[in-house]
Amino acid sequence: MSDTSETFTLVITGAPYSSQAPQTALGFAKAAIDAGHSIDRIFLYGDGVHLASALCTPPSDETRWPQEWADFLEQHSIPGIACIASALRRGLVNDTEQKRYQLPAANLLHPFEIAGLGEWVEGRMTSTRTLYFHAGG
Amino acid sequence: MSSFDTLHILNKSPEHPRAAQCLALLSKGDALLLTENGVLLLSAGRLPAVGKVFALSPDVSARGLGNPVGDVTVVEFGDMVSLSLQAQRVISW
Amino acid sequence: MSTLIMIDQPPYGSWSGREALDMAFSLAAFDQPASLLFTGAGVTWLKRAQDTAGIAQKSVERNLSAAPIFGIEAILADRSACQKYGLDESSLITGVTLVDANGALLEQYDHTAFAG
Numbered sequence: 001m002s003d004t005s006e007t008f009t010l011v012i013t014g015a016p017y018s019s020q021a022p023q024t025a026l027g028f029a030k031a032a033i034d035a036g037h038s039i040d041r042i043f044l045y046g047d048g049v050h051l052a053s054a055l056c057t058p059p060s061d062e063t064r065w066p067q068e069w070a071d072f073l074e075q076h077s078i079p080g081i082a083c084i085a086s087a088l089r090r091g092l093v094n095d096t097e098q099k100r101y102q103l104p105a106a107n108l109l110h111p112f113e114i115a116g117l118g119e120w121v122e123g124r125m126t127s128t129r130t131l132y133f134h135a136g137g
Numbered sequence: 138m139s140s141f142d143t144l145h146i147l148n149k150s151p152e153h154p155r156a157a158q159c160l161a162l163l164s165k166g167d168a169l170l171l172t173e174n175g176v177l178l179l180s181a182g183r184l185p186a187v188g189k190v191f192a193l194s195p196d197v198s199a200r201g202l203g204n205p206v207g208d209v210t211v212v213e214f215g216d217m218v219s220l221s222l223q224a225q226r227v228i229s230w
Numbered sequence: 231m232s233t234l235i236m237i238d239q240p241p242y243g244s245w246s247g248r249e250a251l252d253m254a255f256s257l258a259a260f261d262q263p264a265s266l267l268f269t270g271a272g273v274t275w276l277k278r279a280q281d282t283a284g285i286a287q288k289s290v291e292r293n294l295s296a297a298p299i300f301g302i303e304a305i306l307a308d309r310s311a312c313q314k315y316g317l318d319e320s321s322l323i324t325g326v327t328l329v330d331a332n333g334a335l336l337e338q339y340d341h342t343a344f345a346g
Binding site: 142143154155158161162163164167218228229230 | 238269270271273332333334336337339340341342343344
């Protein structure tokens with residue numbers, strides 16, 4: 001345990017199943033909580049928004065990263081926010097956006113939310129550290 | 138009280154242009170943490186001459202690079218958390 | 231808290247540069263100091279006379295020229311990368327400052343980020 005408790009904002013820009021970013025970010029997030037720190041919020045940006053899809057269906061012997069993340073967020077009451085511009089471009093929508101754009105379905109996994117880049121700016125201003133988890137390569 | 142000026146987190150393989158960019162920018166007083174494909178730098182034998190080098194244990198093991206030689210410290214996710222707080226700033230490449 | 235947004239990907243072939251620009255604009259909208267640094271192939275964002283009619287994408291040249299109006303503090307480009315891609319003052323858009331992208335430059339910012 002650390003002497004002081006710090007806050008982190010984690011930005012994930014790499015998609016599950018095309019990058020390791022969501023796994024590395026989850027390993028970091030769990031370690032931060034274990035060390036007595038807190039996670040202010042998770043912000044999904046660019047291809048990272050695919051992590052919030054309720055429709056990811058990997059083969060049964062592979063980890064379901066969206067579900068792993070959703071469980072972690074719920075367990076620790078951490079907001080998970082997908083950038084609205086990134087999300088809409090890539091076909092990730094909640095009920096509100098489905099109605100607004102008259103789309104055939106909504107696919108945002110609970111408890112993820114959709115909001116603007118302001119959430120990233122705010123997280124960055126209020127957290128001790130903001131870390132980015134990009135696609136590798 | 139910061140132990141490092143900048144913590145550079147590199148998750149790109151040594152062939153990636155951003156790996157070269159990151160290594161070129163390393164300064165004395167910085168730390169380099171290799172994660173994901175970044176740990177392949179350990180086998181490519183091109184560890185930087187300046188700064189302190191760390192490598193993330195699960196990624197090192199996954200790529201069959203256990204017990205790497207050279208001036209590198211293999212760390213866990215908990216250490217990654219402390220390293221990020223010990224540096225004045227963190228750059229994820 | 232000053233932020234440096236780095237762009238090392240060329241325009242059009244991927245969206246990450248555009249999304250980097252959105253990050254910078256968003257910081258500026260919240261009155262947070264933000265600058266852009268173009269490095270590597272990313273400096274080709276700054277080339278004059280980009281005609282995107284044939285690829286059905288908006289020209290990033292117009293996006294970038296709006297940067298000062300939206301409160302972006304500086305548009306920086308790595309000098310050696312500009313040389314590599316044949317960019318000089320006559321071929322660069324206006325308002326670009328040539329710098330050496332090195333450790334000393336990054337130390338001037340509290341926060342440095344890529345969009346992806």
